[in-house]
Amino acid sequence: MEHKYAVTPRSEEEKEKVLKRLKRIEGQVRGIQKMIEDDRYCIDILIQISAIESALKQVGFSVTERHMNHCVSDAIRKGEGEESIAELMKVLRQFGK
Amino acid sequence: MEHKYAVTPRSEEEKEKVLKRLKRIEGQVRGIQKMIEDDRYCIDILIQISAIESALKQVGFSVTERHMNHCVSDAIRKGEGEESIAELMKVLRQFGK
Amino acid sequence: MEHKYAVTPRSEEEKEKVLKRLKRIEGQVRGIQKMIEDDRYCIDILIQISAIESALKQVGFSVTERHMNHCVSDAIRKGEGEESIAELMKVLRQFGK
Amino acid sequence: MEHKYAVTPRSEEEKEKVLKRLKRIEGQVRGIQKMIEDDRYCIDILIQISAIESALKQVGFSVTERHMNHCVSDAIRKGEGEESIAELMKVLRQFGK
Numbered sequence: 001m002e003h004k005y006a007v008t009p010r011s012e013e014e015k016e017k018v019l020k021r022l023k024r025i026e027g028q029v030r031g032i033q034k035m036i037e038d039d040r041y042c043i044d045i046l047i048q049i050s051a052i053e054s055a056l057k058q059v060g061f062s063v064t065e066r067h068m069n070h071c072v073s074d075a076i077r078k079g080e081g082e083e084s085i086a087e088l089m090k091v092l093r094q095f096g097k
Numbered sequence: 098m099e100h101k102y103a104v105t106p107r108s109e110e111e112k113e114k115v116l117k118r119l120k121r122i123e124g125q126v127r128g129i130q131k132m133i134e135d136d137r138y139c140i141d142i143l144i145q146i147s148a149i150e151s152a153l154k155q156v157g158f159s160v161t162e163r164h165m166n167h168c169v170s171d172a173i174r175k176g177e178g179e180e181s182i183a184e185l186m187k188v189l190r191q192f193g194k
Numbered sequence: 195m196e197h198k199y200a201v202t203p204r205s206e207e208e209k210e211k212v213l214k215r216l217k218r219i220e221g222q223v224r225g226i227q228k229m230i231e232d233d234r235y236c237i238d239i240l241i242q243i244s245a246i247e248s249a250l251k252q253v254g255f256s257v258t259e260r261h262m263n264h265c266v267s268d269a270i271r272k273g274e275g276e277e278s279i280a281e282l283m284k285v286l287r288q289f290g291k
Numbered sequence: 292m293e294h295k296y297a298v299t300p301r302s303e304e305e306k307e308k309v310l311k312r313l314k315r316i317e318g319q320v321r322g323i324q325k326m327i328e329d330d331r332y333c334i335d336i337l338i339q340i341s342a343i344e345s346a347l348k349q350v351g352f353s354v355t356e357r358h359m360n361h362c363v364s365d366a367i368r369k370g371e372g373e374e375s376i377a378e379l380m381k382v383l384r385q386f387g388k
Contacts, residue, residue, distance in 0.1 A: 003138040006138055006139060010136060015133055018133050019130055019133055022126055022129055022130045023130070025126050026127060026130075029122050029123045029126060030123060032119055032156075033116055033120070036115050038102075039102050039106040039107060040102060041100040041102055041168075042103060042160050042161075042163060042167075043164065043184055043185065043188055044101075046157060046160055046161065046188045049156060050157070050188065050191045050192050052153060053150060053154070053157075056146055056149060056153070057150070059129075060143060060146045060147070060150075061283060063139050063142050063146070064139075064143065064283065064286070065279060065280070066139060067140065067143070068262075068266075068279045068282075068283075069279055070139075071138075071139060072262075073279075076267045076271065081263065082263060085262045085263055085267075086259070087140055088140065088262075089258065091143045092258070092286070094144070095143065095146075158380060158383065161380070161383070162376060162380045165363075165376045166376055169359075170367045170372045173364045173367045173368065173372075174368065178360065182356060185359075186352060186356045186359075189352065189355070189383070190352050198331070199329075199331060199332055200330045200331065200332055203330040204327070204330060209327055213324055213328070216320055216324045216327070217324070223313055223320060224317060226350075227310055227313045227314070231306065233300040233301060234295065234296060235294040235297055236354050236361075236362060237294070237378055237379065238295075240354055240355065240382045241382060241385070243351045244351070244382065244385045247347055247348070247351075250340060250343060250344055250347070251344070253340060254340045254341070258333075258337065260333060261334065264333075285338060288338070289341050289344070
């Protein structure tokens with residue numbers, strides 16, 4: 001059950017929403033680079049890193065929810081649910097480390 | 098005990114090391130944007146998000162260790178340890194959520 | 195869509211497996227109580243707490259996987275997938291904090 | 292720098308506080324065993340597991356804070372700070388997985 005592409009591609013609107021969040025995260029990572037260059041106080045740097053972690057987790061959860069609503073649901077309706085669920089659980093276990 | 102800057106600034110070599118990791122993370126975030134644009138399979142996107150999370154956590158731990166070896170140790174030697182430790186624990190609790 | 199009980203009850207064998215892990219976790223928690231009473235070194239206590247956390251996470255993942263293979267799959271086949279997935283994601287977001 | 296016992300033993304009052312939290316966690320673990328026996332809905336079981344995880348994390352953070360205020364501070368004052376911090380960081384990395 002090898003997939004390279006999403007079973008149901010995202011609408012332009014959906015893409016816009018996820019890309020906007022990822023662009024912000026990209027900007028925050030650059031922000032931390034600046035803080036390191038400016039020898040900013042470590043606690044403030046850690047607070048920024050923690051903020052990026054939460055933002056990334058939220059993107060991960062929204063991708064997970066979409067995957068369950070499309071690819072996993074599709075597989076379940078075709079009787080291939082167990083394999084698709086096992087594939088997702090493998091990643092969630094990695095995520096939840 | 099308000100700090101804007103690190104008690105002991107990083108050496109150029111130290112900065113180089115952290116910046117290199119952050120640049121790589123920045124590139125990985127852009128990589129995920131591309132995967133979203135290309136409608137790549139959600140599981141592969143989640144694996145990439147998880148990889149960035151781990152990389153970010155490692156940067157966070159190295160900043161934490163440096164902070165303890167410099168700012169917190171400095172405060173302890175000056176008899177202000179408890180306050181500095183409480184400040185760090187507040188962030189670690191946020192991190193560990 | 196209010197549930198009090200699992201859509202498909204666990205077999206005795208399944209129950210045995212999960213209960214065994216939970217009994218072990220219960221014993222580990224008592225073990226930490228003993229370490230506190232005996233003024234054991236904090237690092238050793240933290241290592242034990244971390245071991246329990248991992249064991250608990252594994253139980254959580256196995257309950258999640260079972261839930262997806264039974265209750266969520268059942269809801270998807272009845273056309274109620276989105277609601278069931280949203281319910282699970284709400285808990286995973288709590289878990290992933 | 293091998294330690295079997297805390298550098299500064301906890302007061303009876305401190306012990307009481309931590310043991311009370313651990314006893315509650317022990318009870319919550321038994322509560323989940325009961326839910327499994329009663330075939331309770333998986334989502335409710337996951338919510339309980341997540342509650343125990345948070346409670347355990349809080350115990351871990353309080354043990355960490357105490358360790359930093361006693362054993363790590365003690366080591367720093369004796370000029371053995373780096374080793375003690377490295378020891379703690381090794382556990383925090385495990386914790387933060």
